[in-house]
Amino acid sequence: MLQTLALMLAVVNPLDLKTIFFARHAQHVVLIHFPIALFIAAVAFDVLAHWSKRAGLADTAYCNLFVAAVSTPLAILTGILAWHFQLEGQNLKGVLLLHLVLACTSTVLIWLALWLHFRSRRRTKALPRYRFVIEALAVGVITITAHLGGFLSGVNLPH
Secondary structure, three states: OHHHHHHHHOOOOOOHHHHHHOOOOOHHHHHOOHHHOOOOOOOOHHHHHHOOOOOHHHHHHHHHHHHHHHHHHHHHHHHHHHHHHHOOOOOOOOOHHHHHHHHHHHHHHHHHHHHHHHHHHHOOOOOOOOOOHHHHHHHHHHHHOOOOOOOHHHHOOOO
């Protein structure tokens, strides 16, 4: 066991900057969690704000939603780089194609939710209730997209 660990550390130094920044897929696997977590937290805060009528929770939901939306282009860019480097630019078909289509759909839904929040804040109007349908749909699409991404990364494969 110790020999295996020593061999792994000799081959890859976890603190090597080249390994950190130029790993073949690590950036996407790490960065994708930010928009996912921020969006789900934004939806939770939005529901709590609607239920409790607290402006502070609505502000927190908006801030989380804004950062989630702004971080989606980087997640998509690193996903494209992961496809190019890790999967060697293989043809887009099957799970890989579905993952890409759902990722783009998720991004559009996140930006749509942000636009609804932004528009209502700018016009000082109440948020439309149908935003909950859009947000719930986005959470569902994000969940399926993440599940498929687990298969592509090997996390969800049987042992």
